[in-house]
Amino acid sequence: MSNAVASCEVEKLSEIPLLKRLSTEAREQLLSGANKKTVSRGEMIFFQDDKADAFFIVLEGWVKVFRATSCGDEAVVGVFTRGQTFAEGAAFTNSNYPASGEAVTDSVVLCIPVAHLSRSIAADPNIALAMMSSLSVHLHQLVLQIEGLKTHTGAQRVAEFLLNLSAQPAGSCTLVLPYDKALIAGRLGMKPESLSRAFQKLKSYGVEVQQNRAVISNVQILRTLVEQERTVVMHSARA
Amino acid sequence: MSNAVASCEVEKLSEIPLLKRLSTEAREQLLSGANKKTVSRGEMIFFQDDKADAFFIVLEGWVKVFRATSCGDEAVVGVFTRGQTFAEGAAFTNSNYPASGEAVTDSVVLCIPVAHLSRSIAADPNIALAMMSSLSVHLHQLVLQIEGLKTHTGAQRVAEFLLNLSAQPAGSCTLVLPYDKALIAGRLGMKPESLSRAFQKLKSYGVEVQQNRAVISNVQILRTLVEQERTVVMHSARA
DNA sequence: GTAAACACTTGCGGTAGATCAACGTCCTTC
């Protein structure tokens, strides 16, 4: 299901990071060629190895981007929600998508064709600067993800994930896991069983998980776990 | 040690991917604000958390980009050589470098200040397109790296690394390891000891390593290893 | 020439995490 963006909506979209720094004219220019797509949970948005002819902005819901290997194994590269862009990288390679995109909840995404993007940049080069900023953010996130995979244990990565969700400097907090545990596991580079066991370990750091609710009794205690080096963790996290 | 780029050199630099698609004028504009830096093996080029005020192009030698954790552990994010750009991502975030850069051999790098880049883009928006393309390539490489870490064993990642070096569809070949084994290990997310053992396993796939020379007796055999799924490898690679 | 430093390998023991299977708890569906 596809639709043009109603002009009355353009203003609301100015909250989106990619569009925030643009002038009203540039924003309207870019959005004039965009399609709104409504996708159901489980529906594919684009396929790995297909010609990359568009990039996307999530308006509603959650989307995962992943690479599938020849034999069914998959590596989650990113999970995106409201206001975030994805697949912008592919839009400039003039080649194929390096990964696939799938809605993990019923979602609404804005689809911006590459051809239109090129026209928009020609019309207003500031759009290029906004895109670069957005690309840089993703680059940075991937760098962090690689660091995490290489130097943190599973439990540490889960702790990091929870801390990012809480976005709170200290004290206790309750938060809702944004998507199901199998996807969280994938996002963090582990199996669901390992995630479950990681949650067990986090109990001794004051984390209680029930269904999709997590309660952190003290954010700072949890942060000490993340900041410990790997070897220390191996010896202390026996609880 | 820093120097302006001699105008006679500008033309030679047109081989570099980032600059290849630019007009002569744009290339000269961009390079007019660049400094050539000569750095010795082990010398730092930029530091994690420092203000990101420049990005770089390698003219000669090898450079590694890595993140250091609080306790000396490090994660190699990329290793770059002649013609490749690095730290361009940081140039658009208007913040700090997310990683550090260090010369792993005596090297020459071109340093392009962010302020100058902004001016150049204003003068010729095509420069922005070239930068985006370059960012996208790095994004793609990081995606591949994450996939590798999540779904491949150490031996598979080593095989992949060798195959990339050979860039040959079939048959046998001899190649020279471009930098020392400790760095290769870091680049592939493993310890030097594990790399050494991975090379042992690859012997049964026709790979012989002596010092910094590797001989692959049949590229296709090695490729079958990379393409096997993880579980299959676990049972077959007992040799 | 000797020693010290370095790069790499090998053996051993240990841990994190994967796999496979069983089981419990919610759902939906008829």
Add this chain to the structure above:
DNA sequence: GAAGGACGTTGATCTACCGCAAGTGTTTAC
């Protein structure tokens, strides 16, 4: 209400990989 499925947990077992330590061969320093 029974049957089935999606989701998650738990247990047992096994493998990949790490950390340490000892050993080799090569390069560098004096």
